[in-house]
Amino acid sequence: MxxxxxxxxxxxxxxxxxxxxxxxxxxxxxxxxxxxxxxxxxxxxxxxxxxxxxxxxxxxxxxxxxxxxxxxxxxxxxxxxxxxxxxxxxxxxxxxxxxxxxxxxxxxxxxxxxxxxxxxxxxxxxxxxxxxxxNPIERTYRKRFTVKVGQHLKLIPVDEVVCFYSENKGTYLHTNQNRSYLLDTTLEALQDELPPEKFFRVSRKFCIHIDAVKDIINYSNARLQVKLNQFDAQEIIVSRERVKDFKDWLS
Structure with missing residues (x-):
């Protein structure tokens, strides 16, 4: 070829x-x-x-x-x-x-x-x-997510989401109330449903909300580390290949 x-x-x-x-x-x-x-x-x-x-x-x-x-x-x-x-x-x-x-x-x-x-x-x-x-085709995005809490269903507005992340083959939603909920989907599928001006997939593992960004720190090997409000359970690193697009998204 x-x-x-x-x-x-x-x-x-x-x-x-x-x-x-x-x-x-x-x-x-x-x-x-x-x-x-x-x-x-x-x-x-x-x-x-x-x-x-x-x-x-x-x-x-x-x-x-x-x-x-x-x-x-x-x-x-x-x-x-x-x-x-x-x-x-x-x-x-x-x-x-x-x-x-x-x-x-x-x-x-x-x-x-x-x-x-x-x-x-x-x-x-x-x-x-x-x-x-x-003149792009107008696109509607998810306004809320339904999660299961015990025997109950809970509605979570998109603007309450701090980030989405994957862990142990599961996909989770984390809220500004510092709670995580398991979703029946993948990060790949979520990318199609989220408004791109608000959410950015910084790595294979994390997709973050712009309003949740607390701090951005220079990291090794030309990467960036992102600190989020109400989420410190894991380190969030922007891969070197995504740094330019991430900075464009921020601006």
């Missing part, structure tokens, strides 16, 4: 290349801008698969397709909320949300290998996708 990466953030590009190499996927090159990608495609054969960031340093990556015809399969790597990207699925395009998870990357590569499309000149409807990015 011949793969190229189009990504304007060099550390993210290098990380993705290392992850792909672990999957025995050869990366031919990494390109960092619309202009560089257009020039490369005009002078090189099409790769089998493109990992393509949406927002590049000199514009949206869709501008590449205005200049050259791309017949390669594409997996978008993006920080945009997945519900603004429904058109990608309508056009049979897969995508990975940043920061990219190794297991999700492996699944995407396996999906491509198992369902490898025949190259064609079918034009994907990028104009519709661009419209969605500018």
């Amino acid at each position: 011949n793969v190229i990466i189009i990504e304007d953030e060099a550390p993210a590009g290098r990380r993705l290349q290392r992850m792909l190499e672990k999957l025995n996927v050869e990366v031919a090159t990494t390109l960092q801008s619309v202009a560089e990608a257009i020039l490369w495609f005009k002078n090189n054969p099409q790769p089998d698969l493109i990992f393509l960031d949406i927002q590049l340093s000199d514009g949206l990556s869709f501008e590449i397709f205005d200049e050259v015809t791309i017949t390669s399969a594409i997996i978008f790597t993006t920080a945009y909320d997945e519900y603004a990207l429904q058109a990608f699925k309508l056009n049979s395009i897969d995508y990975l949300l940043k920061p990219i998870d190794e297991d999700e990357l492996k699944q995407a590569v396996t999906k491509y290998q198992n369902f490898q499309p025949v190259k064609s000149d079918v034009q994907l409807n990028f104009e519709d996708i661009k419209k969605l990015l500018v």
Whole structure:
């Protein structure tokens, strides 16, 4: 499989290349801008698969397709909320949300290998996708959670949640009253139900509420430690790959 990466953030590009190499996927090159990608495609054969960031340093990556015809399969790597990207699925395009998870990357590569499309000149409807990015589909999110307390059911408003965390294969909700409740779901599923301006998944284990953040401390290896109000049972560390997105979320 011949793969190229189009990504304007060099550390993210290098990380993705290392992850792909672990999957025995050869990366031919990494390109960092619309202009560089257009020039490369005009002078090189099409790769089998493109990992393509949406927002590049000199514009949206869709501008590449205005200049050259791309017949390669594409997996978008993006920080945009997945519900603004429904058109990608309508056009049979897969995508990975940043920061990219190794297991999700492996699944995407396996999906491509198992369902490898025949190259064609079918034009994907990028104009519709661009419209969605500018005017995203309105999305409603969870306003409360129902938890079981003995034989009773308790309603917990989202704004009372300090964080969600996983422990011993279970997923828990922790409230500003310093109580934890077991949920019948996963952190992955919860991400789809929570307002992104209020909640951020800082690691595989924790998803936190912005109003619960008490302190942020520089940690070893370019990571951050987060202190939350009403939660000190475990250490919460923002992984190095998620620090930039975390800082953007805070601002």
